[in-house]
Amino acid sequence: MKTLLYILALSSILFASVDSADTATCKKCHPTIAAEFQSSMHKKSSIYDDKVHKAVWDLHPAKAKGDYKCAKCHTPNATSEKAAHEGITCISCHTIKSVEKHAKANKNVYSKKDKTFYSAEAGRENEIVEYKTITSWWGNKTTIGSAYHDIDYTNENYYNGQMCMGCHSHKQNSHEFEVCTTDEKGAKDKESNCITCHMPKIDGTATTVRLSKQHAFHGFAGARVKPDMLSKYVEFGFNKSAKSFEISIENKAPHNLMTHPLRVVQLKVTLLRDTKETDLKTHTFVKIIGKNGKPAMPWLATEVVRDTMIKGNEKRVIKFDEVLKSGDKVEVVLGYFIVNPKALKKLNLQDKKEITKFTILKRKYFSVE
Numbered sequence: 001m002k003t004l005l006y007i008l009a010l011s012s013i014l015f016a017s018v019d020s021a022d023t024a025t026c027k028k029c030h031p032t033i034a035a036e037f038q039s040s041m042h043k044k045s046s047i048y049d050d051k052v053h054k055a056v057w058d059l060h061p062a063k064a065k066g067d068y069k070c071a072k073c074h075t076p077n078a079t080s081e082k083a084a085h086e087g088i089t090c091i092s093c094h095t096i097k098s099v100e101k102h103a104k105a106n107k108n109v110y111s112k113k114d115k116t117f118y119s120a121e122a123g124r125e126n127e128i129v130e131y132k133t134i135t136s137w138w139g140n141k142t143t144i145g146s147a148y149h150d151i152d153y154t155n156e157n158y159y160n161g162q163m164c165m166g167c168h169s170h171k172q173n174s175h176e177f178e179v180c181t182t183d184e185k186g187a188k189d190k191e192s193n194c195i196t197c198h199m200p201k202i203d204g205t206a207t208t209v210r211l212s213k214q215h216a217f218h219g220f221a222g223a224r225v226k227p228d229m230l231s232k233y234v235e236f237g238f239n240k241s242a243k244s245f246e247i248s249i250e251n252k253a254p255h256n257l258m259t260h261p262l263r264v265v266q267l268k269v270t271l272l273r274d275t276k277e278t279d280l281k282t283h284t285f286v287k288i289i290g291k292n293g294k295p296a297m298p299w300l301a302t303e304v305v306r307d308t309m310i311k312g313n314e315k316r317v318i319k320f321d322e323v324l325k326s327g328d329k330v331e332v333v334l335g336y337f338i339v340n341p342k343a344l345k346k347l348n349l350q351d352k353k354e355i356t357k358f359t360i361l362k363r364k365y366f367s368v369e
């Protein structure tokens, strides 16, 4: 049955127009991964599918000149609107050979080899798999690799997260000011990096051809998609003294808790006593960029106006001058806004519910003995 499905999949691919090697092609043999990818921000990274990206682009001075410089990272390889809807495609990611470092922004160097995809798999670091059929001495035929493409497992950038850094490392504007940065330290180590946290191994086969128990999650957990998959990388602590108490927030990510300058993170603490709920002071964490001490759009910014963002691997301790009693409960909520509420009007996003809402990353209760 498996073989039959495979032949069916293969023939429909070979008879379809193959040159537009897009997600639809990959989907035939990698349906689970392709379905996850559909819901990811890498798929929805174009001005057609990301309202926030479009809103910022609509105000950008380069728009009038029709010079869509964002394509380099938001829609690499796209030459038409239809292709732009594919976002950062399977092929754009799986053909990044290396990343060149530059001051303005890094640059992806793409492999020119036709249909050879880089990937990572523990134990196969030295293999380059070309498709072939082998016949054993008792006459059984087995296939090795994928009938559609070759696989190169030898590129270490796919093991340590460096392949993410062509787009994610940093970006300078024309005033040589860095508008966003993701710490390099998250892309060094094989055991913990961009890939292990944002593409964790989850149940389900990677291909329908050769069954595997697990595959790397291709929905790319982040601020907009599946943040719940990342909440375990934030830890709360609670410490009570006679006249006050402390809440600590430990960010286990190697980069700022949020990397995009539009984000606003908030800590909301509620005291639950008997039947009464009292909201305590909300604490806000931001990295705001701007000019002359005031917030400004990224292309105008020349300085960091305010930076209270929780840094990579930082443990931030917040003190509350509240006397707690035995039997009290303290509710701790850490969450964020995708777009700074103060910037919504300017971006004309104030009516978009999915963008104005407060997303909870983690919630925990502490009881006072």
Ligand code: HEC
Binding pocket: 009, 010, 013, 021, 022, 023, 025, 026, 027, 028, 029, 030, 090, 091, 094, 117, 118, 119, 120, 121, 129, 144, 145, 146, 147, 148, 149, 151, 206, 207, 209, 210
């Ligand atoms: C005809 C079926 C078929 C099609 C179509 C196909 N693949 Fe594959 N792919 C496979 C098979 C089979 C394997 C597993 C090979 C192995 O384990 O030796 C594989 C493995 C891979 C791997 C590496 C998996 C690993 O073990 O790390 C990547 C990456 C990949 N495919 C990407 C793609 C992309 C991108 C596309 C679309 C452009 C695509 N594939 C289309 C059959 C296919």
Ligand code: HEC
Binding pocket: 041, 050, 052, 053, 054, 056, 057, 060, 069, 070, 071, 072, 073, 074, 105, 106, 166, 167, 168, 170, 171, 180, 182, 224, 259, 260, 261, 338
């Ligand atoms: C060097 C690569 C790169 C370039 C060029 C680039 N971006 Fe981005 N952009 C990113 C990355 C990576 C993210 C993901 C969030 C983060 O870490 O900041 C992002 C996120 C965004 C977001 C937040 C979207 C969301 O989901 O809320 C906006 C808005 C945005 N970019 C606008 C632009 C505009 C407008 C341009 C062109 C003028 C542009 N970007 C050019 C890499 C780039």
Ligand code: HEC
Binding pocket: 023, 026, 027, 030, 033, 034, 035, 037, 042, 088, 089, 090, 091, 093, 094, 119, 120, 121, 158, 163, 195, 199, 206, 207, 214, 215, 216, 217, 218
């Ligand atoms: C943003 C970059 C990126 C995009 C987009 C992307 N991949 Fe991947 N993919 C990776 C990385 C990195 C790995 C290696 C992860 C690992 O093995 O831990 C991977 C692993 C794989 C694997 C290996 C099997 C496994 O363990 O999951 C397959 C198959 C695959 N990708 C297919 C696809 C297909 C099909 C698409 C489009 C629907 C796609 N990829 C889009 C980065 C990407």
Ligand code: HEC
Binding pocket: 161, 164, 165, 168, 182, 183, 184, 185, 186, 187, 192, 193, 194, 195, 197, 198, 221, 222, 223, 224, 226, 227, 228, 230, 231, 233, 234, 252, 253, 254, 255, 257, 258, 259, 260, 263, 361
């Ligand atoms: C130890 C786990 C871990 C590692 C390693 C890690 N991250 Fe994250 N990442 C997180 C957590 C936690 C968040 C915040 C929660 C969220 O966005 O839902 C996050 C958020 C993000 C976001 C969304 C930020 C925003 O402002 O929208 C991006 C983009 C991102 N990470 C990219 C990367 C890249 C690129 C690397 C590698 C250099 C990396 N991450 C390494 C855990 C990790």
Ligand code: HEC
Binding pocket: 041, 042, 044, 045, 046, 050, 053, 072, 073, 074, 076, 088, 092, 093, 161, 163, 164, 165, 166, 167, 168, 194, 195, 198, 199, 220, 221, 222, 223, 224, 225, 226
């Ligand atoms: C070709 C450029 C490119 C590459 C390569 C790339 N990204 Fe991204 N990534 C982006 C852009 C652009 C966005 C923002 C899309 C948007 O929101 O419009 C983004 C968004 C994200 C987000 C935020 C998702 C969310 O829900 O907020 C995460 C997490 C992420 N990328 C992780 C990764 C990881 C991990 C890798 C490496 C395996 C990677 N990216 C490789 C360009 C790239």
